[in-house]
Amino acid sequence: MRKRLLPIAVAAAAAIALSGCSAGAADKTTVTVRLWDSGVAKAYKTSFAAFEKQNPDIHVNVDVVPWADYWNTLRTDVADKKAPDVFWVNNSYLGPYADSGSLLDIGKTLGSDAKKDWSPTVVDQFTRDGKLWGVPQLSDAGTAVYYNTALLTAAGVTPKQLDELTWSPDAAKDTFLPVAKKLTKDAAGVAADQPGFDGGTVTQFGTNIAYDLQSILLPYIGSNGGQFQDGDNFAFSQPKTEQAVTYLVNAINTAKVAPPASDTNTNGDFSRDAFLQGKIAMFQSGLFNLKAVSDGAKFEWGVARIPAGPAGAVSVTNGIAAAGNAATTHPDAVKKLLAWMGSKAGNAPVGASGAAVPAVKSAQQGYFDYWKREQVDVQPFFDVIGKGAKTIPAPQGANFAKGQAAYDPILQQVFSGATPVPEGLKKAQDLGNAALND
The missing domain is CATH 3.40.190.10 (Periplasmic binding protein-like II)
Structure with a gap:
């Protein structure tokens, strides 16, 4: 949903590589992450560069598809078995992919304790039939x-x-x-x-x-x-x-x-x-x-x-999660990347750049620090979802x-x-x- 359930519709190149390593290196496993927000993609560049230093055998390619084309492209790619290894989902479009077995069960993949540091509201949005189908990335506030x-x-x-x-x-x-x-x-x-x-x-x-x-x-x-x-x-x-x-x-x-x-x-x-x-x-x-x-x-x-x-x-408040493709040919590399994206170190660059509120709780302070330095009061966005607030x-x-x-x-x-x-x-x-x- 709008849009964005809703994030920004971005007039960006259909696919851009944002990592310093060569995607074609023979000794590396390339894992592709797809999203629709170019601002967060820039923050991911910092995050994935650190991940690659810790995992020199893995290269992360970031694929930015504008919102206007995102869901049609994803639906076609999943049907054709050409979907990226990891891709963003929102609550409105989660159901068909979870129900069809197209997504990795995060509890099985990362363990039941992985969600302890994740925003409960975002976890709830991506839990279906008792299973969590994505690693929370953004918490959209109100x-x-x-x-x-x-x-x-x-x-x-x-x-x-x-x-x-x-x-x-x-x-x-x-x-x-x-x-x-x-x-x-x-x-x-x-x-x-x-x-x-x-x-x-x-x-x-x-x-x-x-x-x-x-x-x-x-x-x-x-x-x-x-x-x-x-x-x-x-x-x-x-x-x-x-x-x-x-x-x-x-x-x-x-x-x-x-x-x-x-x-x-x-x-x-x-x-x-x-x-x-x-x-x-x-x-x-x-x-x-x-x-x-x-x-x-x-x-x-x-x-x-x-x-x-x-x-x-x-x-209304929404979140964004990174879903793992159940059909990936690189399950071990995807597991490592999803664990990184759900960690403080992996999610913190998103907040530190001011691009979005991280859904990893321990990584959120960087977001507030960024906008405090910019002298922008973001409190009105949170007043409407705080304790005692009504939401739809x-x-x-x-x-x-x-x-x-x-x-x-x-x-x-x-x-x-x-x-x-x-x-x-x-x-x-x-x-x-x-x-x-x-």
């Missing part, structure tokens, strides 16, 4: 709101106000949309809350509300007390979910405070790029975009809490990918305004569930 300080100041909005915003289907109780309107301006510089605002010539949007499953849709559904799934089945058409989606669709198509769905439905990076260009004031997203914002923003920015709904501030489950089920492929075109129509919300949600739910149970 969702927060990046903001452009100058755009807030110009509209008379303070960061403290953002921390206290609430949204509601009841307009009388809604404080989020009025602020988003203040931060939205047309080509003449007229704000959306002022007379004469031209919604057809918006040059600055207040928010990035869009059909974004992880960063927008799930938090809004959860914060209204709704459901995305009931068990493995989709539950889009229940009243509280319908209210949340209606709010989002109206923000885009009626209030005009967010980019049109034609720009965002099929381009998960549109809003991030627009935020970096100074065209969006509030950008709701996860830690997977923190490094890109830090590196790309040429303006002062900060991070605030997500708006709370009638059920409070609710986020990430998508699940062995056939989730099939269900998503069936409902996705309908939800795109809903967010574009082409299909009424109640009708569209019911149709998307029915098509998705039919695909799940086919």
Whole structure:
């Protein structure tokens, strides 16, 4: 899931070698690791260089496949028995590979004690039928709101106000949309809350509300007390979910405070790029975009809490695991590499680079130290998943990918305004569930 269940969709070379050793050396066993995030791939370069020093007979090749192509490529490669030795998986796409016997049982491979230093929430996400099917690598924390300080100041909005915003289907109780309107301006510089605002010539949007499953849709559904799934089945058409989606669709198509769905439905990076260009004031997203914002923003920015709904501030939290290919021809080398990737030394470079939160608990401090040096407060991402916080489950089920492929075109129509919300949600739910149970 978005994306990213959700990590960043990367326009990177389809395959890049990131180790200093020669992949063709006759005296070395080459093990390939596939992932979709080029930022983490750079951190892996440091990690695997250290691994190779300890294991001079093994060379690690890193294969970066952009998110947009990742799952189709992996499905084809697994079916053709050409899959890499180790590859990233997320919770939403885990089921078919675990159930088909395509993955190594981590408990059998590394022993039951291996998981003691791994984030329990990530371990739980990749445990199926009592077995762990991947070595936790990243812990994605929750969702927060990046903001452009100058755009807030110009509209008379303070960061403290953002921390206290609430949204509601009841307009009388809604404080989020009025602020988003203040931060939205047309080509003449007229704000959306002022007379004469031209919604057809918006040059600055207040928010990035869009059909974004992880960063927008799930938090809004959860914060209204709704459901995305009931068990493995989709539950889009229940009243509280319908209210949340209606709010989002109206923000885009009626209030005009967010980019049109034609720009965002099929381009998960549109809003991030627009935020970096100074065209969006509030950008709701996860830690997977923190490094890109830090590196790309040429303006002062900060991070605030997500708006709370009638059920409070609710986020989804996700993890990423490295799965071992059960059909690998290098089982001993893969076992050694998986053990390394699940160790403090192996996972620490990911956090030390600021690319992501390591899922190995003893390796996490480096991440917080990195962003403290950068003077970035990452606490809002963790407030929504801390003790006592409410979360909404990430998508699940062995056939989730099939269900998503069936409902996705309908939800795109809903967010574009082409299909009424109640009708569209019911149709998307029915098509998705039919695909799940086919």
